[in-house]
Amino acid sequence: MLKGLAKVEKQMLTVSDQSFEMINGDETVIEKWETIKKTSISPTFIFLASEFQSQYIFPAKSMKPEEFQMLKEFVEAKMKISSPAIPATSQPA
Numbered sequence: 001m002l003k004g005l006a007k008v009e010k011q012m013l014t015v016s017d018q019s020f021e022m023i024n025g026d027e028t029v030i031e032k033w034e035t036i037k038k039t040s041i042s043p044t045f046i047f048l049a050s051e052f053q054s055q056y057i058f059p060a061k062s063m064k065p066e067e068f069q070m071l072k073e074f075v076e077a078k079m080k081i082s083s084p085a086i087p088a089t090s091q092p093a
Helices: 064-080
Strands: 011-015 019-024 027-032 036-041 044-050 055-059
Touching: 011 064, 036 064, 044 064
Parallel strands: none
Antiparallel strands: 011 019, 019 027, 036 044, 044 055
16 A cells, blocks of 8 residues: 655656656666557556566656657557568458
8 A cells, every 4th residue: 555655856758769768766767669568548648568567657647748749649650660560461353
């Protein structure tokens, strides 16, 4: 059970084509996009889950609306790129 909240002085999220980095106070987490296996995007949050049981929630309220929109579009594009392509099959005429 949560007994209290700690005030975090520094929070930062950096995304790149290879990974994203989260800084929460003195803790830094770097996760490669290739390990992300599940995503959920809603108007109020972005949820990512990795193959290593790590889960990340990015609330829309934690950033400016334009930042949330940019992150949403980046995640959508990134997850489409990393998804395996389904080969096309030819249909008999």
